[in-house]
Amino acid sequence: MRVGIFDELNFFSRLHPLTATIYFVELFVLLLVFNHLLVTGVLFVGLAVLCSWYFSRQKVWGTLKGVGSLMLMIFVFNVILNQTGAKTLWSWQLGGWTFRITQTATLYGVTMALSLGGMILAFVLFNGVITTPKLSYLLFPVVPRLAMLLTISLRMVNLFTQKFRRLLMLQKTRNVVLNEGSWRERLQKTGQLLRILLIDSVSSAMETAVLMEARGFGAKKRSHYQTFRWQAMDGWFIVGSLVIFGLTMILRFQGWGWTGDVTRFTILGSHDGWLLLPLLAFVGLPLVGEGGYKLCEN
DSSP, X not given: OOXXXXXXXXXXXXXXXXXXXXXXXXXXXXXXXXXXXXXXXXXXXXXXXXXXHHSOHHHHHHHHHHHHHHHHHHHHHHHHHOOOOSOEEEEEEETTEEEEEEHXXXXXXXXXXXXXXXXXXXXXXXXXXXXXHHHHHHHTTTOHHHHHHXXXXXXXXXXXXXXXXXXXXXXXXXXXXXXXXXXXXXXXXXXXXXXXHHHHHHHHHHHHHHHHHHTTTTSSOOOOSSOOOOOHXXXXXXXXXXXXXXXXXXXXXXXXXXXXXXXXXXXXOSSGGGGHHHHHHHHTHHHHHHHHHHHHHO
């Protein structure tokens, strides 16, 4: 899922790849270690605002619609499978089986859906700022084969999406529309397109392997077309993110923003409201950097 690439003139795109990677590692950790509804909701909204700031709003809205379907699926599964909780919102009985929708299941389902949506938006943001040259610069000196695998995979996903859209447009010229007809007909049409894409992808992968072998990949150390230098703004940004991240993790280890017993699941703990301040500061740190960067330029 690739929304776009950052403008090379903004603050986030000028950060050193290591600085940006550390920030995203901290961000993914924060998305994993909290399970209160309001906390995950703040993280999700903050990431949506960041994506809207850096990417086209139309493309971000399209991404949110795709993310929304996955979030809805996670919510429904949690509500159906989780029958715990003292307070029942709605129930019905079918034979000897009683199905309940509890307050605990509803809160937990919304929280898990927001957590999944936040992870996807964070990956979209990561995919926009950590471009292929930056990924190669970070990983090739350490694990060259893994770096090559990741860069090719990211490229192949983008090419796969583009080819699928072209096939859809081509099929429309032949009066073949995937969203028309019965479910069986739609599945057959989609399966035929996916089969074409699979064959084409395997052929492209074999061709890429032959070209890499012809160019002697792995025979010697790989050079870099683009280099990156550590700047003062990298130091300030990484110190600020580490301080806020450390403070947030200290609060987490003290039990803030986490409920171990799912039967006692609530929207927010008694004193967890203070946790929202460092979370908002952490998510908004790139925007603060953008403001400082513009002031320095002027």
